[in-house]
Amino acid sequence: MVQSSPKDGKQRILEAAISLFSKRGFDAVGVREIAKEANVNISMISYYFEGKIGILKAIMNDFHDRYYQMIKNVMDDSLPLEECVGRIIRNLVTFIRTHTDLTMIVLHSLPLDIPEIVKLKANKISKLITELSGLFKRFGLDPDDKVLFSIVGPSLVSSILAHFRFKSVQKNVLNIDFDDEFYEKYTETLTTLFLNGLNGLAVKKPEIGRS
């Protein structure tokens, strides 16, 4: 099976789409541009993915496969709570740093006006909630407290996403080197921020909820 490029067409389309969607958004990128970047004929997109939206679905599957595995690996109930949180944040940062484009597409700019996509997203999320609620309990917080859960749940990840979104802008304006050293401090700072924050919530909780 001789190929016109090192990887097969399907994979090249996927990678080209990830890069383009991440930089310019799903709607702003045309299939011709994806095909050109992937060095395939336009019709191959419908051939492999049954349309442009099929690429997005494949991207979501790709992301969640990797993401869920990372989360599952990093959860360790035998570890002390603070160490466990530190580990989670460290792996989370490393993961997003490694798969920045993929993550930004799925966790930041996913189009929520396409029912097809929202439905798929809901399926993927439900598996992750189980893991998160376990961690919640260890802080003495009630995972069934929907309000608290809906506030605290997305805040860590969205903070990290915000950093990566404005990374290229900051690089030019603030002249920061985003090297290993930076991300070491980044991880430590974020861990301190959220560990103290969550402990603060755990202490205050009886005051708000039923004591």
Added chain:
Amino acid sequence: MVQSSPKDGKQRILEAAISLFSKRGFDAVGVREIAKEANVNISMISYYFEGKIGILKAIMNDFHDRYYQMIKNVMDDSLPLEECVGRIIRNLVTFIRTHTDLTMIVLHSLPLDIPEIVKLKANKISKLITELSGLFKRFGLDPDDKVLFSIVGPSLVSSILAHFRFKSVQKNVLNIDFDDEFYEKYTETLTTLFLNGLNGLAVKKPEIGRS
């Protein structure tokens, strides 16, 4: 001067665009749809805004005028630090709750691949940084510590944005009522989270930086 609709065409275009851009994104929305929603002829868009992208610029100006004024009003150095932070978060949540569509467009899904837009955004942001760095000092944190600043700065706002982004999804799945009561608890929880987090950073800081 008789008008075909209560407000003038320019304002109606702006409001229609805010609603549509927020729900479906800048690139996914066509000028014909905006014109239809605003009940004006297509050509009025170029007439008033010099093109589709002109609407986005007007939206950015509209947002930042209101946003900057809110930030400026809420900053009060005479207040105790913790009370000041509480006030900021409360007003921030109220503001975003009131101007959800406007905020989501400008602070979440602004297209960063258009140099014209990025440039305008940079101008708007620089004014806000001054206000933020003053607050930083009050926590005993160094606003010239670019790394720390770039981590902590966007985390609060992005957490709130994440909530509003998935609000409609959560409403259906978790069956939460997003009423005044919810946002009272929301504000309190977020304040506790970040107040403890920032204090934790202030305490730990001498350990990381040069003592």
Added chain:
DNA sequence: GTTTGGGTCAAACGATTGTTTGAATATATT
């Protein structure tokens, strides 16, 4: 009464959108 100028309109501009077609080519199986 004529001119001025802001607002409105249908119609058309060329360019681009995502998708499909049908033939051609290559690989694998029989």
Added chain:
DNA sequence: AATATATTCAAACAATCGTTTGACCCAAAC
């Protein structure tokens, strides 16, 4: 060698994109 299967391709599909045109309406100014 013949058949079946998978991949590739240029070309065309109808639909939509953002923008512009030139005539038209109408109230205010002269």
